[in-house]
Amino acid sequence: MKYVLFDVDGTLIDAVSNQRRVWATWAARHGLDADEVYRVALRTRPMETFAQVAADRDPSECLALLHELEDDDVRSGVYSAFDGASELLHGLTPGAWALVTSNYEHRVRGRFLRTGLPMPDVIVDAAAVEEGKPSPVPYLQAAARLGADPGECLVIEDAPSGVRSGLRAGMTVWGVNATVAVEGVHRHFVSLREAVPHILACLSGPQGTAAL
Template identity: 70%
Template sequence: MTGHESADFVLFDVDGTLMNAIANQRRMWATWAGRYGLDGDAVYEVALRTRPVDTFAEVAPDADPDECLALLHALEDEDVQIGTYDAFAGAAELLRALRPGSWALVTSNYEHRVRGRFARTGLPVPPLVVDATAVAEGKPSPAPYLRAASLLGARPERCLVVEDAPSGARAGRAAGMTVWTVNSPGPTPDSHRHFPTLAAAAPEILAFSGA
């Protein structure tokens, strides 16, 4: 698909794309890392590009993965209630302007936390959220985006992926979808187009989707 054609569906990453939760995520992972005597910044860099279970395997291979996950769950559930984060400018207006049933969220987080954070920031939640439990492999595997397309009844080549991270862009590209990146200094090797902010991309996303 080229940038001049229309997509039937738009698939959004969440953290870093629609919502700014970087400070919260850094703080949460620093707390988690401290419990295991690890460097918080180093752990966070791994967590940015992998699912939690894969992060544990890389940074704490000798720790009990169930214990690691239980601690992370507790910290993230607490963050949903007390964390400070904001939707990126233009996010709410963009999501409300898209045709119902034409978009979904594809996240490495968990659906109940996404819904809790969206409720606090006023973002609408679509019927479909493909989360960490929906697939066996997370980004950069194409599995999450292919799962979303399948559930929406969409051909991959008719999907536009909106991402901020290299691993997510790689996942979308590997799925055979058009990939646009936002909210980062420059494009990734796998993005077809790049916008410095989500707000800058919003009119193009709406036009591209036929909304």
């Protein structure tokens, strides 16, 4: 492999409690069951979530409130990077990695600033694509912006939708931060920390093909 493409939330940044809190507040504002809303939100994009849990509400107003809550959380929420994230990202060659996220770039930048993580040159966020994960489009766009062939790219993901996105893009996909491997991953690591030396070795091996 010559390039590595990272998901953000759940892969590099531990934001599960933040996401749950944001959706719980959103659900409370609409008089909805927080657990049910979060269950749907975990597997769909926001507009699809609104269509399922609040079909009688104005989706633009639903989205505006969600954005307000998420932006406030970036400013005031408590965040942490997963163990190994800083070592890993600082150990990568600039121009050889990218972030591919279903969130928005300004929030990612805010979280990275607060956790001390370096930023890459390429970020593909929710605003950059019309089709989000599990479509292959986000990862294919990241590869194109890096000048990379899909076969040269290693994807690091924690969620099924992201894994499917990377696989559909024709890339090698490793799963992290899950006790059980997501279906389809080429390698599985219980934690990001466990994966760090393997990722670095993969990119530094002969012709970038080691440790597959």
